[in-house]
Amino acid sequence: MNIYETMAPTDLRKLISSGQISGPTAGMAKGYTQANLAILKREYAFDFLLFCQRNPKSCPLVDVSEVGSYIPTTIAKDADIRTDIPKYRIYRDGVFTEEVTDITEYWEEDMVAFLIGCSFTFETPLLEAGIPIRHIEENCNVPMYKTNIPCVKAGVFEGPTVVSMRPMSSKDAIRATQITSRFPGVHGAPIHFGDPSLIGIQDIAKPDFGDAVTIKEGEIPVFWACGVTPQAVAMQSKPSIMITHAPGCMFISDLKDEKLSVL
Numbered sequence: 001m002n003i004y005e006t007m008a009p010t011d012l013r014k015l016i017s018s019g020q021i022s023g024p025t026a027g028m029a030k031g032y033t034q035a036n037l038a039i040l041k042r043e044y045a046f047d048f049l050l051f052c053q054r055n056p057k058s059c060p061l062v063d064v065s066e067v068g069s070y071i072p073t074t075i076a077k078d079a080d081i082r083t084d085i086p087k088y089r090i091y092r093d094g095v096f097t098e099e100v101t102d103i104t105e106y107w108e109e110d111m112v113a114f115l116i117g118c119s120f121t122f123e124t125p126l127l128e129a130g131i132p133i134r135h136i137e138e139n140c141n142v143p144m145y146k147t148n149i150p151c152v153k154a155g156v157f158e159g160p161t162v163v164s165m166r167p168m169s170s171k172d173a174i175r176a177t178q179i180t181s182r183f184p185g186v187h188g189a190p191i192h193f194g195d196p197s198l199i200g201i202q203d204i205a206k207p208d209f210g211d212a213v214t215i216k217e218g219e220i221p222v223f224w225a226c227g228v229t230p231q232a233v234a235m236q237s238k239p240s241i242m243i244t245h246a247p248g249c250m251f252i253s254d255l256k257d258e259k260l261s262v263l
Contacts, residue, residue: 002027002136009252010078016252017083022101024141024248025086026120026133033075033186033257034250035062036116036227037085038234039103039243042067045112047155051233052114054152057225058161060117060185062255068109075253081113087246089231094238096231103243111243116227117186118250119164121257125179131172134213141248142166143207144228148200149191151233159233162208163191163199163223167215173222180224183257192223199223208232209247 004012004021009029015021025034040048045067052059063074070081082104090098090106100106119142123133135142142164149161168176173193181189196204204221205212209228215221234242245251 004028005030009076009254012252013076013079013084016086017080019101022086025250025252026123026142026248027136029252030124031257033062033253033255033259034118034120035075035253036118036230037081037088037243037245037251038114038116038230039081039111040114040239041108041241042110042112044156044239047157048114048230051151051154051157052116054154055161055229056184057187057191058151058229059227060187061114062117062185062253063115065113067112070107070113072113072115072251072253075115075255076251077254079251079253081251082107085245085251086249089244089246091231091234091239091242091244093240094235096235099246106241106243115251115253116230118227119187119224120250121186122180122183124257126176129175129179131168131176134167135211138213140213141210143212144209144226144247145196145201145223146208146232151229156239157233157237159229159236160200161191162226162229162232164210164226165204165207165221165223167213167219168222169219173220176222187225187227190222190224194220196221196223
C-alpha cells in the first residue's frame with residue numbers, strides 16, 4: 001500500500017513544502033481531491049478564466065485565488081500554493097525554462113492561481129470497483145499526450161487538448177466510463193478509446209508528459225481530458241509567464257472527492 005494513502009492532506013502538504021515529497025502524488029490522501037495548477041499575471045486572468053469555462057473537460061476549475069493571493073481559500077485555507085506542490089514548471093513566452101520545488105521567488109503581487117480538477121481524484125473509486133490503475137501498479141507517473149483535438153479559443157489562449165491514458169480491458173473500460181461520468185468536476189468520462197492515431201498520437205510508448213506504462217494483451221488505451229492542457233496551451237499562446245505544476249505533481253486539497261461527484 002502507498003504509505004501516503006491514508007495521510008491527511010495537511011500533513012502531506014507539510015512533507016511537500018519541507019522537500020520530503022518531491023515526486024508524483026498519485027495514490028496519496030485517499031478520498032481527497034487533487035488539483036492541477038496554472039498561475040498567470042492579472043492581465044491574462046480573464047482570458048484564462050474564459051478558456052476554462054469554454055473547455056470544462058480539460059480545465060474544470062475547483063478554485064481561483066484572489067489577485068495576489070497564494071492561498072486557495074475554497075479548497076485549503078491553510079495552504080500556500082507557492083510551496084505546497086512537489087514540483088513546478090516555469091514557462092516564459094511559451095518556453096519551458098525551469099523546474100523548481102518552490103516558487104516563492106517567482107511570485108508577483110498581480111498573479112492569480114487557478115486550481116483545476118485532476119483525474120487522480122476519480123482513481124480511488126476506480127480502484128474500489130476493482131479496476132486496476134497501471135501507473136499506480138508500476139509506481140510511475142500517468143502517461144499524458146498532446147492530441148489533434150483543438151481547445152476552444154478564448155482571448156489569447158488556444159492550443160491542443162492533452163489527455164491522460166489508462167490501459168484497461170473492454171469490460172473495465174465500460175465500468176470506468178460509468179464511474180468517471182459521475183465526476184464532471186475532474187474531467188468526467190473518457191473522450192476516446194482505442195486507436196491513439198485517431199486523436200493524433202503516433203506512438204503510445206512515447207508520452208509527451210509522464211511515463212509510458214505497460215499495455216497488456218487484450219487491453220485498450222482509454223483517454224481522459226487532462227489538466228496538463230494549460231501547459232500545451234502556454235507553449236502555443238506564449239503568455240509572458242505561466243507557472244504550473246510539474247505533470248503528475250499535484251496540489252492535494254482538503255476538498256473531499258465526494259463533493260465533486262454527482263449521482
